[in-house]
Amino acid sequence: MFLKYREGRLFRFGYYLLGSFIIILFNFIGQIPLVVSFTSSMISDNIEISPESNPMELLNIIPANLRLFLILLPFAISFLGFWLVIRKLHEQTMTSVTTSRNTIDWNRIIFAFSVWAVITSGLICFDYIVDPEGYKWNFKPLPFLFMFLISLLFIPIQTSLEEYVFRGYLMQGFANLFRNRWMPLLLTSFIFGSLHIANPEIAKLGYGLLGYYIGTGLFLGIITLLDDGIELALGFHAANNLVGAILVTADWTAFQTNSILISIAEPNLYREMFVSLFFFYPILLFVFARKYKWKNGFNSLTARI
Numbered sequence: 001m002f003l004k005y006r007e008g009r010l011f012r013f014g015y016y017l018l019g020s021f022i023i024i025l026f027n028f029i030g031q032i033p034l035v036v037s038f039t040s041s042m043i044s045d046n047i048e049i050s051p052e053s054n055p056m057e058l059l060n061i062i063p064a065n066l067r068l069f070l071i072l073l074p075f076a077i078s079f080l081g082f083w084l085v086i087r088k089l090h091e092q093t094m095t096s097v098t099t100s101r102n103t104i105d106w107n108r109i110i111f112a113f114s115v116w117a118v119i120t121s122g123l124i125c126f127d128y129i130v131d132p133e134g135y136k137w138n139f140k141p142l143p144f145l146f147m148f149l150i151s152l153l154f155i156p157i158q159t160s161l162e163e164y165v166f167r168g169y170l171m172q173g174f175a176n177l178f179r180n181r182w183m184p185l186l187l188t189s190f191i192f193g194s195l196h197i198a199n200p201e202i203a204k205l206g207y208g209l210l211g212y213y214i215g216t217g218l219f220l221g222i223i224t225l226l227d228d229g230i231e232l233a234l235g236f237h238a239a240n241n242l243v244g245a246i247l248v249t250a251d252w253t254a255f256q257t258n259s260i261l262i263s264i265a266e267p268n269l270y271r272e273m274f275v276s277l278f279f280f281y282p283i284l285l286f287v288f289a290r291k292y293k294w295k296n297g298f299n300s301l302t303a304r305i
Contacts, residue, residue, distance in 0.1 A: 026081025112235030
């Protein structure tokens, strides 16, 4: 079982708190190049920061592709910290925080990635056809190529780190603490959603968007518990962020890239939340359940361990 009670001092919850601190420390180290680049750009351009300054707008003084790389770099450094925590602090393998299976099922990752990439790409194309005035064509071959390569390399690292930390590491840590499944599911979903509170999307759409992030965390946690591993969550999350970064961005999103399109339409919070949370996520659950023959669904989410 992916969630099970683990004996021994290395699996006491204090070790999970220490591990989380180490991962955060590595993340801070990874942010140093961004801070240095930002500071040097501010000085060279003689820009002053005021209390009313928008942090995301200030970051735009860094060229888009360099900015994307520097924003994603801390996740790569953090992944190294995560690997050290798993291997050295807890003396586990990466497979043990990925799946209950003997080896990582790459076919599951690819399937989830492919399904969600096709759906999100189709939705973007459909919306562009229906409302072309809501988009601005932004394709520039050379900047796009560099952005594509940066995204292809670093966005899967970013999304994988988040899945490993929340649906893998912390979910197992909370399971050892509470000895059930529902508390780890709820806590990791809430923490995952709450950490998005500083995203520029929240400033644009309001705190109601946290419901979408928490709901997405809940969905990813549910498929992790039902499938006894994070492979499906890894594929879904990578597709979600990668397709968005490559195809369309907006001036109010966390990733402002040299994407093919720029959305200039006014976003609709409740439409976006409803379509994802109450339409596509249930469909994905049904597809995954049929393909992987999940059984005892409710028990998988609530049973004690």
